[in-house]
Each structure stands twice: as structure tokens, then as C-alpha cells.
Amino acid sequence: MGKIFCLMGKSSTGKDTIYKRLLEDQELGLQRIVPYTTRPIREGEQEGVEYHFVSEETLQCLEQEGRVVELRAYDTVCGVWKYFTVCDEHMNLEKESYAVIGTLESWNAMKRYFGDQVMVPVYVEVEDGERLSRALVRERQQATPRYTELCRRFLADTEDFSEEHLKEAGIEMRFQNDALDACISRIKLFIQKYL
């Protein structure tokens, strides 16, 4: 049976960077779970790459079939957009293992759906001052930096990833992302024990 390795952590802890490197690693052979959304496709995006872009009707069908693993709905100025994970025909847990980036909420939902035997948490941490500094460097590079949103997320993280919430979610092991390569090596060794 394959595993699903779920990368979690506060904002700017390096989840996306680590995720890409893990997926590139041929020795691990981890697969991606392409998320679904009901938001319209944007220029430059491709169906099945960033997301599977589906209608509200398709979402309802998937829900009726019991295939929706977790769902988040956002009330935007363009209407309600839903982002969700589907256990679809592309998934083959008998043969493959997967990597995903998750929130604590999606982690809990995936655990309920796939069970403890399948789900493995990979929780990434960075000292707060360093994390804020990395977030700022990244935001400065954006065409329109959104510093208010950066601050909002930074503060929200404290509550979202409180020790209490981590304990409830059964997350004990932590990976410090100080030096990137060393952190990825530690995560790789950890993952290999399950494969």
C-alpha cells in the first residue's frame, strides 16, 4: 500500500520549495495529487497542471460518489470558489505514493478519508524571525507586494498551528528548514523508511 506524505507548516517555511524538490527526486518516485477547483481557469494555466478546473455540477457528482476528500470554499468578489481534493481515477494507492501540501484542516480531513495507515505528516518549521524575513524577501519580489496580507497570515499562523492544534492532529515530528539541502535530506531519509 502506498502512502500520502503531507507537507505542512506555517507560511514561508519552505513547503513549496521542498515539495518541488521531493517530486523531482527520482529515487523517491512520489506522485502529485492535482487539486480541483471551481474557479475559472486563468491565462497561462493548463487543465490538469495547476488544477483540474471543474463546474459546480461536476463537484456535486463527485460529492455524491463520495470522492471528495476535503473541500475549502472562499467567498470572493467573483462568487464562491471551491478548492478541493478528489480521490479520482488517477490515484492508485495500491502502487504509488504521493506528496501533497496541506493545512491542518486538510490533513485532518485526509486522515479521516484515507486513514492513519496511509497518511504521513511532514511538518516543517522555521524560527519566526527568520520566517518573517523570508516572507518579506519573497513578497518584495512580487509585482504588487501585499504586505498587509503577509502580516495577516503571519499572525493567523500562530493560532492555526498552535501546539494544541498540532497535538490534536497527532503531529509530533518536526523538520527544521534552516539549511535547505540538509532539511530535504532529512525529510528524504524519513520518507524512505515508509517506502
Ligand SMILES: Nc1ncnc2c1ncn2[C@@H]1O[C@H](COP(=O)(O)OP(=O)(O)OP(=O)(O)O)[C@@H](O)[C@H]1O
Ligand atoms: N532553507 C531556506 N533558506 C533560505 N530561504 C529559503 C529556505 N527555504 C525556502 N526559502 C525561501 O523562503 C521563501 C518561502 O518559501 P516557500 O514559498 O517554499 O514557502 P511556503 O511554505 O510554500 O510558503 P507559503 O505557505 O506562504 O506559500 C521562498 O522565497 C524560498 O525561496
